[in-house]
Amino acid sequence: MRRNPIRVLGAAALTVLAMGACAKQPPPVAPAAGNLPLASPTAAAARTTVPQVxxxxxxxxxxxxxxxxxxxxLRYxxxxxxxxxxxxxxxxPAGAIVLAGDSVTVLVAGAPGPTLQDYVNAHRETFVGIAADANGVLVVGIHQQADLAREIETLAQLANGSAYRIQTCPRTFTDLQRVQLELARRxxxxxxxxxxxxMTVDPxxxxxxxxxxMSEPDIAQLTARYQGALVIQKGSVRRGG
Incomplete structure (x- = not known):
């Protein structure tokens, strides 16, 4: 898989879209065809209830x-x-019966916080996340179909002069959450x-x-199944997932 790091600097305010309001929201980014693993028929048939939040x-x-x-x-x-x-x-709404793995729009009062991390967290259909690399430089994972020019301008304002780099990815945080949900079925x-x-989403x-x-053959099989959406690190952890 090819990823393209772009070095930028950045600081400032952001405007996010309100659900049902006049403000403009960046359009959702559609995942590239064939990039996401297919859920099993059993998973597709499973139903769940939208929680009260x-x-x-x-x-x-x-x-x-x-x-x-x-x-x-999230829609702020x-x-x-x-x-x-x-x-x-x-x-x-809360209480509705939907399919497991479905997306649910969550309307949040106010705007996200003023930091780069807040902005990335608030736009999960555009970004993968933000984390520091081995050199301590912040890396922002962004979907390859995002409007890069617009996002670079906003991120530069929010970074407030701190060095960071952008890495383009074939999937968003939202896409990878679905992978986590599948793995959580055990x-x-x-x-x-x-x-x-x-497990965690790693930008x-x-x-x-x-x-x-787990065994090397199982690791190879599972990694191949998810076509780049999953990396496996061998190691023992406490019961979780």
Whole structure:
């Protein structure tokens, strides 16, 4: 897989789109065809319920949505000042029955915070995430189909003079969340339900990083199945995932 690092500098305010408001939201980025693993028929048929997250913070939303096997798409609403930073609703609404792995729009009051990290976290359909590389330089993973010129201008303002680099990726954070949900079913190899593992979205790798103690043939098979969306690091961890 080819990734293209671009070095930039950056600081300033951002405008995000409000759900149902007049402000403009960057259009969602469609994942490239064939890049995402196909869910099994069983997974496709599984249903779940949209959790009640009104008045909660974004961090709590992520936890509850992971438990519900759903992908939250954040939409900040700068015009809503009451309860800034908390959820004011979802679409579909809480209690709706949907397919596991579906995306649910989460409407958040106010605007994201003023930092580069806040902006990246608030635009999961454009970015993979942000992390420091081995040299301590911040790396921003961005989808290869994003409007790079526009995003570079915004990121440069928010970086406030700090050095960072941009790395283009074939998938977004939202795409990789779906991979995590599939892995969390613990059926990716025989006996996976008894294995201990940890996983995270890694913007440096443009992939989900899975830390697990499993055989080399199983690692090769699983890595091939996810076509670059998964990197596996051998190692023992406490029961998790």
């Amino acid at each position: 009104a008045a909660l913070g974004v961090t709590e939303v992520d936890k509850l949505f992971a438990e519900a096997k759903l992908v939250p798409i 609403h700068p015009e809503v000042l009451s309860g800034e930073g908390t959820v004011v609703g979802t679409d579909p 059926d990716f190899v025989a006996g996976a339900d008894k294995l201990s593992f940890a 440096l790798a443009c992939a989900v990083r899975l830390t697990i103690d």
